Amino acid sequence: MAGNDKDALLNFLLRxxxxxxxxxxxxxxxxxxxxxxxxxxxxxxxxxxxxxQTQLWLEYAAEIQGEGNSADDLAFLRDAxxxxxxxxxxxxxxxxxxxxxxxxxxxxxxxxxxxxxxQSSDPRVAEIAAKAAKEAAYHLERSADTVVGLxxxxxxxHDRMQAALDYLYPYVGEMFLSDEGDAALAAAGVAPDPxxxxxxxxxxxxxxxxxxxxxxxxxxxxxxGGRDGRMHTEHLGHLLCSMQWLQRAYPGSTW
Amino acid sequence: MYAQMxxxxxxxxxPREEMSAQERAFQDRVDADERIEPRDWMPDGYRQNLIxxxxxxxxxxxxxxxxxxxxxxxxxxxxxxxxLLAKVQDExxxxxxxxxxxxxxxxxxxDLTEDLLSGRMKYSSIFNYPTLTWADIxxxxxxVDGAAxxxxxxxxxxxxxxxxxxxxxxxxxxxxxQRQGYDIMMKMAQGTEAQHRMAQDxxxxxxxxxxxxxxxxxxxxxxxxxxxxxxxxxxxNDGLRQKFVDQTVPQAEYLGLTVPDENLxxxxxxxxxxxxxxxxxxxxxxxxxxxxxxxxxxGARRNAWEDGAWVRxxxxxxxxxxxxxxxxxx
Numbered sequence: 001m002a003g004n005d006k007d008a009l010l011n012f013l014l015r016x017x018x019x020x021x022x023x024x025x026x027x028x029x030x031x032x033x034x035x036x037x038x039x040x041x042x043x044x045x046x047x048x049x050x051x052x053q054t055q056l057w058l059e060y061a062a063e064i065q066g067e068g069n070s071a072d073d074l075a076f077l078r079d080a081x082x083x084x085x086x087x088x089x090x091x092x093x094x095x096x097x098x099x100x101x102x103x104x105x106x107x108x109x110x111x112x113x114x115x116x117x118x119q120s121s122d123p124r125v126a127e128i129a130a131k132a133a134k135e136a137a138y139h140l141e142r143s144a145d146t147v148v149g150l151x152x153x154x155x156x157x158h159d160r161m162q163a164a165l166d167y168l169y170p171y172v173g174e175m176f177l178s179d180e181g182d183a184a185l186a187a188a189g190v191a192p193d194p195x196x197x198x199x200x201x202x203x204x205x206x207x208x209x210x211x212x213x214x215x216x217x218x219x220x221x222x223x224x225g226g227r228d229g230r231m232h233t234e235h236l237g238h239l240l241c242s243m244q245w246l247q248r249a250y251p252g253s254t255w
Numbered sequence: 256m257y258a259q260m261x262x263x264x265x266x267x268x269x270p271r272e273e274m275s276a277q278e279r280a281f282q283d284r285v286d287a288d289e290r291i292e293p294r295d296w297m298p299d300g301y302r303q304n305l306i307x308x309x310x311x312x313x314x315x316x317x318x319x320x321x322x323x324x325x326x327x328x329x330x331x332x333x334x335x336x337x338x339l340l341a342k343v344q345d346e347x348x349x350x351x352x353x354x355x356x357x358x359x360x361x362x363x364x365x366d367l368t369e370d371l372l373s374g375r376m377k378y379s380s381i382f383n384y385p386t387l388t389w390a391d392i393x394x395x396x397x398x399v400d401g402a403a404x405x406x407x408x409x410x411x412x413x414x415x416x417x418x419x420x421x422x423x424x425x426x427x428x429x430x431x432x433q434r435q436g437y438d439i440m441m442k443m444a445q446g447t448e449a450q451h452r453m454a455q456d457x458x459x460x461x462x463x464x465x466x467x468x469x470x471x472x473x474x475x476x477x478x479x480x481x482x483x484x485x486x487x488x489x490x491x492n493d494g495l496r497q498k499f500v501d502q503t504v505p506q507a508e509y510l511g512l513t514v515p516d517e518n519l520x521x522x523x524x525x526x527x528x529x530x531x532x533x534x535x536x537x538x539x540x541x542x543x544x545x546x547x548x549x550x551x552x553x554g555a556r557r558n559a560w561e562d563g564a565w566v567r568x569x570x571x572x573x574x575x576x577x578x579x580x581x582x583x584x585x
Contacts, residue, residue, distance in 0.1 A: 021333075025328060028327045028328060028340060029327075029328055031320060031324035031327050031340070031343055032317075032320035032321045032324040032555065032559070033324075033555060033558070033559045034559060034563065035560075035563020035564070035566035035567055036563065036566065036567060037317065037347060037350060037351055037364075038351070039566075040320070040344075040347045041344055041347045044340050044341075044343055044344035044347065045344055047340055048337055048340040048341055048344065051333055051336050051337050051340065052337060054333060055333045055334070055337075058333075071333055072332045072333055072334075076331070076332070095562070096562075096563060096566050097566070146570075148573070149569065149570045149574070150566065150569045150570065150573070152573050152576060153568070153569025153570060153571075153572040153573040154565070154568050154569050154572045156565050156568075156569070157565055157568070157569025157570075157572070158569075160565065242328045243328060243329065245329050246331040247331055247332075250447065250449055250450070253331075253446055253447050253449075253450055254442055254446055255331040255335055255389070255439075255442055255446075
């Protein structure tokens with residue numbers, strides 16, 4: 001594999017793995033604190049699926065990187081600037097409504113991307129995506145239902161969901177940015193150009209928000225810096241402090 | 256396990272000659288190991304006792320998510336994080352089956368939750384102890400789930416059908432929990448010096464609270480006697496505690512860890528280990544709300560309930576609107 005192609009593939013795998021890892025971590029913070037017991041179970045299940053996907057993406061990333069790292073090394077021993085997750089994934093949970101809105105915005109993207117990736121020319125990508133696509137479809141069903149239920153619930157739940165959407169929407173666009181590496185992966189049939197998924201995503205969002213009686217903000221502005229590591233939010237460093245604590249404090253131990 | 260000091264009618268066992276014909280027929284069914292089902296007639300005391308026991312058990316599963324959830328975000332590897340998430344998810348699932356079993360006795364999950372939050376109902380004393388290091392997650396699986404299994408395996412034969420069936424499912428999952436806990440302890444005990452120290456410290460802190468999980472000696476308890484006659488409780492607290500000690504001591508030895516009890520000794524004549532009783536004053540203090548984490552645990556559950564009210568109300572309002580729209584369309 002030529003150097004540029006390798007970098008593009010590695011970047012792509014890190015984006016997939018890191019986004020699943022960081023979002024999975026955030027969702028797992030709910031454990032034991034959800035508004036309803038069924039939600040505790042569902043959120044733990046979502047987190048579990050995401051961490052499972054992380055393991056597969058990062059394992060492959062470590063192989064492509066070829067420096068003898070494991071998926072755990074990538075997860076627990078990189079610092080913030082080396083993470084390639086979307087900013088959306090690292091934003092704090094806020095209330096339950098914001099957590100579920102964030103989940104929906106992510107699930108909608110994943111449910112459009114993953115079935116396409118399951119057709120990837122890279123068999124390993126295709127295999128991971130095929131497994132993850134099933135989970136994403138189920139996650140979307142649940143998060144969309146919750147967004148609709150709370151958006152079209154009481155006045156309070158509606159206002160909270162609108163506030164969540166207003167807060168999160170400026171982070172959506174980052175999932176559809178493209179660079180030269182993405183163009184190369186698209187040309188090689190490894191992964192679709194992220195920008196090419198936007199129309200389908202917009203249509204899905206419009207349909208769900210309409211049912212939820214929520215208004216999509218009228219802006220295309222997007223925060224960015226996660227997918228290329230240029231500038232994460234302040235929140236990521238704190239998340240890593242917890243997540244990486246044991247590996248950092250007791251290096252070289254087997255757990 | 257997770258039911259301690261469950262109050263019964265408080266009157267002890269009713270002698271057969273004082274029973275009504277209905278009560279006698281009921282006791283005969285229990286004695287013949289027949290399962291009692293929700294629509295069957297049952298004495299009020301039996302129903303109330305079961306609600307308290309199953310409810311306490313369910314609450315323990317729910318509160319029990321907290322000490323383990325405390326380490327999910329800090330689990331040291333992706334694999335450990337997944338195992339712990341799966342385990343805590345199982346505990347919530349156990350809570351769900353148990354609340355469902357309690358509901359067959361005519362009490363709602365919301366009522367039981369209110370009773371937990373107001374302090375009218377208890378959960379197991381063990382969850383009022385903190386998880387301070389990663390080894391504690393191992394100790395909880397090994398000792399706490401180990402003690403729970405000891406109590407729950409016989410409860411698969413309990414007289415109340417829905418409770419017994421819930422226990423069958425729960426026991427399968429609990430043995431996986433215990434194994435993963437022991438596996439963590441092995442890695443820690445055989446790891447670096449710091450890890451070994453964490454493992455020993457975890458055993459030191461969790462040993463006696465685990466022994467307390469079986470409840471005080473039941474020789475004096477009228478509650479235990481009635482519960483045993485009804486086959487809601489199968490073994491005595493002391494019997495189970497002894498079984499737990501006998502099983503756990505060799506496991507600790509295998510790990511190279513020391514059980515924190517100077518009086519621990521194999522008694523050839525009895526065929527059991529002799530061991531020290533836990534500090535029962537501490538146990539009663541914890542039950543009264545003075546354990547290291549009581550306030551935080553209940554506070555966390557209260558916040559989850561109160562902060563989540565808008566969510567429950569919102570989803571309910573939506574379900575009503577949807578139903579109304581459907582009716583209007585028909």
